[in-house]
Amino acid sequence: MNIKNFFGMMRTTIARVESIDNPYDDYFTVKMNVKADRSWAPGEHAIFSLPHMNVEGKKWRPFSVASAPEEGYMMIGTRTGSEISGFKKVFLSLEPGDPVKVRGPYGCFKLQDAITPLVLVAGGVGITPIRAILKQLEKDKEHKTYLIYTARDYHLFGEEIEKMASNNPALDIYLTKSSKEAKARVAELANSLGAQAYYYLSGAPGFVKSVRKQIMGHDVSSKRIIFDPLIGF
Numbered sequence: 001m002n003i004k005n006f007f008g009m010m011r012t013t014i015a016r017v018e019s020i021d022n023p024y025d026d027y028f029t030v031k032m033n034v035k036a037d038r039s040w041a042p043g044e045h046a047i048f049s050l051p052h053m054n055v056e057g058k059k060w061r062p063f064s065v066a067s068a069p070e071e072g073y074m075m076i077g078t079r080t081g082s083e084i085s086g087f088k089k090v091f092l093s094l095e096p097g098d099p100v101k102v103r104g105p106y107g108c109f110k111l112q113d114a115i116t117p118l119v120l121v122a123g124g125v126g127i128t129p130i131r132a133i134l135k136q137l138e139k140d141k142e143h144k145t146y147l148i149y150t151a152r153d154y155h156l157f158g159e160e161i162e163k164m165a166s167n168n169p170a171l172d173i174y175l176t177k178s179s180k181e182a183k184a185r186v187a188e189l190a191n192s193l194g195a196q197a198y199y200y201l202s203g204a205p206g207f208v209k210s211v212r213k214q215i216m217g218h219d220v221s222s223k224r225i226i227f228d229p230l231i232g233f
Helices: 003-009 086-091 124-136 158-166 179-196 205-216
Strands: 012-024 027-033 045-049 060-064 074-079 099-106 118-123 145-150 171-176 198-202
Touching (some): 118 124, 118 205, 124 158, 124 205, 145 158, 158 171, 179 205
Parallel strands (some): 118 145, 118 198, 145 171
Antiparallel strands (some): 012 027, 012 099, 027 074, 045 060, 045 099
């Protein structure tokens, strides 16, 4: 099946921009209004395109959905980098009410059950799908969850996540500034929990590959390590 046919099989809706915020440097969040009957599993991602807009280069982009359906809006988080792409340049200049075509959401980056301990590992803006999962678990004080979140300069959603942890004894968080420190925490948890947990990895491909290899070194099956190679930020 070619990618055009694959896209054609996905459910499609039109979202409307609610707000675009720039909380720090080149970090952006975009909130979009969606129809009340549109739902998704926290952690999934969707394909976004801009109807009736002139975009240079690739006309669509995958982004993880950073919000849970019960929040009433669809949100994505992203960085532009030093050279902003043609798509992001147009996307981040949209005004409230402007349309965005959404295909999906879909994907495998979502909860497997309601009881198995979770180790969530995020690198940089890879926190976006994990933020949605944390919102899903925000009031669940029985499902033990550990978050290791590393970012050199800025922890997107960091203050919000710290507040979640202060209100939920089942959530332990470790906000770090380096991959080395994050991997030390991963080693501690993998050594302690082993195959009794599910491990969710989200971030740059090199980061995910390295952490996955590290966890498997603790005799954890690859089936218990969940990541989505199509996730975009």
